[in-house]
Amino acid sequence: MGKFILALAFLAFTGCATNKTNLTCYDGGYDNCIKSAREKNMDGQKEEAKQILKSICDKDVAKGCGELGYIEELNGNNNNARKYYQLGCDKGDLYGSCNNLGTLEQRLGNNKEAYNIFSKACDKGDGVSCGNLGFIEKQSGNVDKATQLFQKGCYKLNEPTSCAVMGKLAEDKKNKKEAESYYTKARDIHMENCKKDNFAGGCIFAAEMEWNLGHKGTARKLYKKECDKCIPGVKKHMTCQACSMWGEMEGKSGNKATAKKLYKKACEQGNDKLGCMLLKK
Numbered sequence: 001m002g003k004f005i006l007a008l009a010f011l012a013f014t015g016c017a018t019n020k021t022n023l024t025c026y027d028g029g030y031d032n033c034i035k036s037a038r039e040k041n042m043d044g045q046k047e048e049a050k051q052i053l054k055s056i057c058d059k060d061v062a063k064g065c066g067e068l069g070y071i072e073e074l075n076g077n078n079n080n081a082r083k084y085y086q087l088g089c090d091k092g093d094l095y096g097s098c099n100n101l102g103t104l105e106q107r108l109g110n111n112k113e114a115y116n117i118f119s120k121a122c123d124k125g126d127g128v129s130c131g132n133l134g135f136i137e138k139q140s141g142n143v144d145k146a147t148q149l150f151q152k153g154c155y156k157l158n159e160p161t162s163c164a165v166m167g168k169l170a171e172d173k174k175n176k177k178e179a180e181s182y183y184t185k186a187r188d189i190h191m192e193n194c195k196k197d198n199f200a201g202g203c204i205f206a207a208e209m210e211w212n213l214g215h216k217g218t219a220r221k222l223y224k225k226e227c228d229k230c231i232p233g234v235k236k237h238m239t240c241q242a243c244s245m246w247g248e249m250e251g252k253s254g255n256k257a258t259a260k261k262l263y264k265k266a267c268e269q270g271n272d273k274l275g276c277m278l279l280k281k
Contacts, residue, residue, distance in 0.1 A: 033052050033055075034056070037067060050068060050071060054068060063088065066085060069088060078104065085098075094126035095121075095128055102117035106136075131149070131162040134165070135165075147166075150162040151166065160187075161186070166182040191206045194206050200229075204241070207223045207245075226238065227240075227265070230265060232269045240269065240271075243272070244262065244266040247261075247266070248278065263278045
């Protein structure tokens with residue numbers, strides 16, 4: 001399993017209006033404007049999205065700084081991304097800013113800096129940073145320390161990826177009962193996100209855990225729910241990726257023809273990078 005960066009939950013959007021001098025958010029505060037900025041960025045309105053987020057970052061809304069850093073990183077502006085991640089992190093946004101700052105530094109090869117960032121965020125209670133720190137320790141051969149970090153992420157901080165990793169480690173040791181326990185906990189956390197926020201990522205990763213538990217029928221229903229939303233011209237977060245991930249599972253189970261159809265849909269209808277890559281294999 002690789003490094004995971006979990007997506008932020010999507011919050012209900014009711015409206016956000018901006019001009020060059022002020023920003024007003026309605027019915028729910030700044031979270032609505034963050035949601036609006038995400039949608040504008042996905043629609044290609046990058047400068048307007050950044051204007052919204054900079055306005056609320058300047059008002060000391062930590063998540064706004066982190067979200068602005070994320071958009072800057074997506075657009076290849078690493079120095080600006082680092083700047084806004086750091087601002088958000090300093091203001092207390094552990095996951096969206098501190099953890100993403102760590103992953104940025106890691107991607108740029110600044111491994112010592114990344115380690116220190118993950119370590120501080122983990123100590124402050126960010127489960128995703130604990131998991132990312134665990135992956136670094138595991139890759140360095142420090143399996144015992146990595147296991148402690150994954151256990152902390154899973155049981156103390158309810159971070160589902162850490163639970164899933166612990167499940168895989170138990171599975172590799174042929175400890176079926178322990179693996180099922182970890183996979184079940186990961187599934188339950190993801191399902192809470194799936195139901196609470198109608199968050200595609202939660203539903204997709206819950207499907208993965210159901211598959212690992214041998215509940216393939218339930219997993220297929222969850223994958224299908226999101227994959228069906230993969231429609232040309234309709235931008236839905238992770239829905240086409242659901243087709244790709246479902247295809248991967250079918251392929252590993254020997255259902256090559258089904259897997260290929262799912263990869264093709266993800267690639268051709270949603271331009272999903274994973275689906276396109278798997279389709280070429």
